[in-house]
Amino acid sequence: MTSRNLIGPPPDHLDTRPRHESKTPRMDDQTEMTTQTEITMTELVELATLDAFGLLPPADAVKFERAFMAASMDVQSELRRIQDELAAEDSILPEIEPSATLRSRVLAAVAETIEAESDHLAPLATIGITGTTNPWLEEPGAHPADAGRTALPASSHMRPLASVWTWRMAALILLGVAVSLAIFGSDAYRHSKLIANAYTGKITLDDIESRIGPQFNEFVSNPNCHHYYLASDTGSGLLRVAVNENTGEGFVFGLDLDPTIGSGELRLVSADGSVHSLAIINTDQTVVGQSLGIVDLSLFASGTFGHLEFVDGNKIVLIRST
Amino acid sequence: MVDRQERRVVDQQSLLLMQRVAAGDEQAIERLYDQFGGLVFKVARQLMPTQAEAEDAVQDIYVRLWQTADRFDPRRAKLVTWVMLIARRHLIDQLRRRSIRPKPTLLDENLTESAGTGEPGQRTQTDERNSELRRHIAKLPELQRIVIERSYLQGFTLREVSQQLDTPLGTIKSALSRGLNKLRESTDDKSKSDWAAS
Numbered sequence: 001m002t003s004r005n006l007i008g009p010p011p012d013h014l015d016t017r018p019r020h021e022s023k024t025p026r027m028d029d030q031t032e033m034t035t036q037t038e039i040t041m042t043e044l045v046e047l048a049t050l051d052a053f054g055l056l057p058p059a060d061a062v063k064f065e066r067a068f069m070a071a072s073m074d075v076q077s078e079l080r081r082i083q084d085e086l087a088a089e090d091s092i093l094p095e096i097e098p099s100a101t102l103r104s105r106v107l108a109a110v111a112e113t114i115e116a117e118s119d120h121l122a123p124l125a126t127i128g129i130t131g132t133t134n135p136w137l138e139e140p141g142a143h144p145a146d147a148g149r150t151a152l153p154a155s156s157h158m159r160p161l162a163s164v165w166t167w168r169m170a171a172l173i174l175l176g177v178a179v180s181l182a183i184f185g186s187d188a189y190r191h192s193k194l195i196a197n198a199y200t201g202k203i204t205l206d207d208i209e210s211r212i213g214p215q216f217n218e219f220v221s222n223p224n225c226h227h228y229y230l231a232s233d234t235g236s237g238l239l240r241v242a243v244n245e246n247t248g249e250g251f252v253f254g255l256d257l258d259p260t261i262g263s264g265e266l267r268l269v270s271a272d273g274s275v276h277s278l279a280i281i282n283t284d285q286t287v288v289g290q291s292l293g294i295v296d297l298s299l300f301a302s303g304t305f306g307h308l309e310f311v312d313g314n315k316i317v318l319i320r321s322t
Numbered sequence: 323m324v325d326r327q328e329r330r331v332v333d334q335q336s337l338l339l340m341q342r343v344a345a346g347d348e349q350a351i352e353r354l355y356d357q358f359g360g361l362v363f364k365v366a367r368q369l370m371p372t373q374a375e376a377e378d379a380v381q382d383i384y385v386r387l388w389q390t391a392d393r394f395d396p397r398r399a400k401l402v403t404w405v406m407l408i409a410r411r412h413l414i415d416q417l418r419r420r421s422i423r424p425k426p427t428l429l430d431e432n433l434t435e436s437a438g439t440g441e442p443g444q445r446t447q448t449d450e451r452n453s454e455l456r457r458h459i460a461k462l463p464e465l466q467r468i469v470i471e472r473s474y475l476q477g478f479t480l481r482e483v484s485q486q487l488d489t490p491l492g493t494i495k496s497a498l499s500r501g502l503n504k505l506r507e508s509t510d511d512k513s514k515s516d517w518a519a520s
Binding site: 051088091092094113 | 346348351352355356359360361363364365367368373377380381382384385388389390393394395398399400402403404405406407408409410411412413414454455458473474479480481495496498499502503505506
């Protein structure tokens, strides 16, 4: 399985050199090397091989993804076949079995991580919980050991009152959450309508791509991209920011942004409160998308990253990441 | 036609599995481990110097798989390809982060020796676990052999290998790609001859 399997010259869509351009023989026994700047089929196969082994340098990873996305279905299918074969190849791997305990350790590690992530929502889950979970301490003297014990401190007597206020606060928070969800639902409805239109042919993904350029697909389906979602609580649109963790390239995709503001600024607010401008986005189109160029990945590192926000000309925050 | 239909079904199943994994479904994560845990462990054991480090790496890889599960796209790759890509990237990244890597000047003295951590016991262990692979690597042309040793087994970046060998980066990439393909073909041939002999 070498590039010899890919018969003939590079496909037309990858070969944009002028037809009269001279070709020079390649040093190896495979396809010819040309003077073109576009990627050749041989190079594509090389990149696919290195990618399957996790050895592709970041710059080449972008190059490969772009070329893959731009390739015809036949070429994509061939590259996919090459990568699938290489990935599943286990004859060069050692004949060693994992220890019997590894399965439970792996599952525990994943469960622990999931739990740690969900802890971010813990404050909501603990609303209404009093200072202790020991039912015996709720009523002094109820426990046999409390016989003869002095009354609890004054703060403990305040607990029922505090509980009433806690629940009122909780009710207000839940009302806020419900309103936010309704607004978000409305946004989601608009978004789903757009997607529905894509399926019914009114707006195709190609249309979206034609409006915002081919980078849309590259970032949306790129496994190296981390995605950040910015939702509005005033119903003024959605933003999705994709950052390629390998190359630092960023892309922002916006939907239903408020056209009355003309343009706004996408910026990153670090955990220490410092603000970094990422892009100015025009909001006059229903669907917008633009490259952020190379972003500073250290700003997106955990511990440094605070949130992303989209502000209008008066620096009023319109949308922010969750 | 039937193949395409079957493939679509498999793709759909893979997508559903990864959607469940992304949602933190315990059974789906168990299934993902049962399907690929052995393969992931083998590649981890190939690249990590000790059993303990390989097992730690498998844990990290599965956490990473959960974190990236929502990015899986069956139109782009089969599930096994996705899993192995995440695994290999993580392992090579680990290799590159390791503070102790052999000095380039020492590499040429014994190209087919394991660079491991330098401990004699570990070196033997490393050689044993990769003896089959190393036998195949030894049959490759010199440049391909060196490039595979340094980039895949020792975690040097292709740019570093290019500088060490004073060879253009493009040549290094081509040699690596051809070497990896030849390696796979040679192991295929061996599998076929083993089968014929049995």
